[in-house]
Amino acid sequence: MEHGNLVVSSSPHIRSKESVNSIMYNVIIALLPATVAAIYFFRLRAFLLIAVSIIAAIAAEAIILKIRKKPIAINDGSAIITGLLLALTISPAMPLWMAVVGSVVSIGIGKQVYGGLGSNPFNPALVGRAFLIITFPVQMTTWINPIDGLATATPLGLQKMEGIGTGYLELLLGNVGGSLGETSALLLLIGGLYLIYKGIIRWYIPVSYLGTVAAMSLILGSDPIFQLLSGGLMLGAFFMATDMVTSPVTKKGQLIFGIGAGLITIIVRLYGGYPEGVLFSILLMNIFTPIIDKYAMPKIYGEVKSK
Amino acid sequence: MGATYEFYKGLWKENPVFRMVMGMCPTLAVTNAAINGVAMGLATAFVLVCSNIVVALIKTLIPSKVRIPAYVIIIATFVTIADLILAAYFPDIQKVLGLFIPLIVVNCVILARAEAFASKSNVRLSILDALGMGIGFTWALTLLGIIREILGMGSIFGISLFGEGYISWIIFILPPGAFLTLGLLIAFFNAFSKNKAEDSCCH
Numbered sequence: 037m038e039h040g041n042l043v044v045s046s047s048p049h050i051r052s053k054e055s056v057n058s059i060m061y062n063v064i065i066a067l068l069p070a071t072v073a074a075i076y077f078f079r080l081r082a083f084l085l086i087a088v089s090i091i092a093a094i095a096a097e098a099i100i101l102k103i104r105k106k107p108i109a110i111n112d113g114s115a116i117i118t119g120l121l122l123a124l125t126i127s128p129a130m131p132l133w134m135a136v137v138g139s140v141v142s143i144g145i146g147k148q149v150y151g152g153l154g155s156n157p158f159n160p161a162l163v164g165r166a167f168l169i170i171t172f173p174v175q176m177t178t179w180i181n182p183i184d185g186l187a188t189a190t191p192l193g194l195q196k197m198e199g200i201g202t203g204y205l206e207l208l209l210g211n212v213g214g215s216l217g218e219t220s221a222l223l224l225l226i227g228g229l230y231l232i233y234k235g236i237i238r239w240y241i242p243v244s245y246l247g248t249v250a251a252m253s254l255i256l257g258s259d260p261i262f263q264l265l266s267g268g269l270m271l272g273a274f275f276m277a278t279d280m281v282t283s284p285v286t287k288k289g290q291l292i293f294g295i296g297a298g299l300i301t302i303i304v305r306l307y308g309g310y311p312e313g314v315l316f317s318i319l320l321m322n323i324f325t326p327i328i329d330k331y332a333m334p335k336i337y338g339e340v341k342s343k
Numbered sequence: 344m345g346a347t348y349e350f351y352k353g354l355w356k357e358n359p360v361f362r363m364v365m366g367m368c369p370t371l372a373v374t375n376a377a378i379n380g381v382a383m384g385l386a387t388a389f390v391l392v393c394s395n396i397v398v399a400l401i402k403t404l405i406p407s408k409v410r411i412p413a414y415v416i417i418i419a420t421f422v423t424i425a426d427l428i429l430a431a432y433f434p435d436i437q438k439v440l441g442l443f444i445p446l447i448v449v450n451c452v453i454l455a456r457a458e459a460f461a462s463k464s465n466v467r468l469s470i471l472d473a474l475g476m477g478i479g480f481t482w483a484l485t486l487l488g489i490i491r492e493i494l495g496m497g498s499i500f501g502i503s504l505f506g507e508g509y510i511s512w513i514i515f516i517l518p519p520g521a522f523l524t525l526g527l528l529i530a531f532f533n534a535f536s537k538n539k540a541e542d543s544c545c546h
Contacts, residue, residue, distance in 0.1 A: 149530075170514045170519065171513055171514040171515075172510065172512070172513070
């Protein structure tokens with residue numbers, strides 16, 4: 037409907053240039069430094085694991101969408117991210133076929149059973165990782181030292197089981213045993229800051245998550261810098277806890293989410309049976325996301341308290 | 344609705360596990376190996392047949408207000424018999440199934456058949472109904488047990504399938520594996536029977 041120069045249309049009038057594609061590809065760019073580092077540290081093994089995970093994720097997505105008779109939307113990049121994130125959370129010593137299993141479970145049981153992108157209550161890559169760590173606990177916790185290629189333990193495992201600390205610089209750069217993408221805290225931090233700079237994620241969840249872990253480890257008598265730099269915390273805080281589908285939408289909700297995840301992480305790390313608690317903390321907080329969203333809703337403009 | 348229908352319906356059309364989704368406690372808890380599924384299925388089928396017969400026989404004698412407690416007492420009698428038979432002849436299986444044998448008392452499949460069928464039918468039809476439901480329950484539990492045992496231990500009825508090098512998928516002998524297997528099987532069967540219904544009605 038045009039009246040002279042005026043265009044009459046219904047709201048919304050301001051549109052974002054962001055699309056699912058642009059968000060997803062920005063996340064992939066942000067993950068690149070850590071991915072390149074993984075390939076640098078663990079060579080061919082890392083490259084093959086990452087490639088196989090991504091290909092399996094895309095293939096699983098395409099096949100399941102075909103069975104569900106939905107448009108095959110593998111170009112949106114979400115399957116690539118799921119495969120990449122999963123690969124970054126598994127041990128470089130994993131057999132390749134286990135990475136395939138993890139990717140198929142991530143996409144199939146983590147995402148498509150709930151109705152595909154946007155409907156999944158849990159972060160798909162973490163569902164795949166949880167499946168793998170329960171199914172193949174031995175292979176998931178056999179770590180390789182990136183320098184000499186020998187079997188080793190992760191810094192968190194060393195700290196918990198044998199009381200051996202690891203230097204900050206090593207943790208920052210990534211010369212330590214661990215999952216493909218969790219060895220170098222610095223590169224993950226750079227990727228995370230890029231996402232915040234681009235406006236893809238907001239700072240509320242990473243900051244409240246990392247802040248809670250630091251504060252609690254200080255209170256409970258552990259080294260806060262060590263806790264921040266080791267394990268999957270950086271990867272989880274910036275790339276997994278901030279997943280738009282499975283985290284709360286409001287500022288208040290995101291702060292609650294981050295604090296909850298931080299508490300669970302530090303409790304599992306210091307008192308739990310596993311050396312690392314990031315996986316379970318994010319999955320558990322994913323369950324609470326709908327409730328947090330319900331109680332953290334801002335008031336509608338002009339709303340009056342009901343009597 | 345002939346006598347044969349009363350038997351066949353439990354096998355597939357009204358299968359207690361895959362179609363009615365009843366008796367989930369034993370279905371999920373004991374099916375970590377094929378033999379456990381068979382044992383639990385047969386024990387339940389035995390109790391189901393016996394309690395259906397007795398309920399059908401004495402249905403006119405039970406005041407309707409206290410019928411549920413009366414059914415539970417009848418069922419509990421046969422559960423005790425099944426438990427003692429298992430303990431006498433198959434002590435290993437009885438030990439593995441443990442608490443879940445006494446829990447057959449509160450298996451809703453049995454109570455539902457007593458309430459919904461045996462209390463309204465004659466003895467002959469009640470036996471057929473119970474046999475169909477019992478066999479339906481047994482094959483469902485056995486299938487779950489077979490799938491979980493193959494993946495979780497690499498064996499079937501205790502016979503190793505893949506040799507020493509097999510890496511067990513431990514999740515499938517743990518509780519999450521029960522939920523995953525059952526959910527995927529129900530989804531598979533639903534997809535299968537939905538297509539069939541569409542084919543027969545709309546083309």
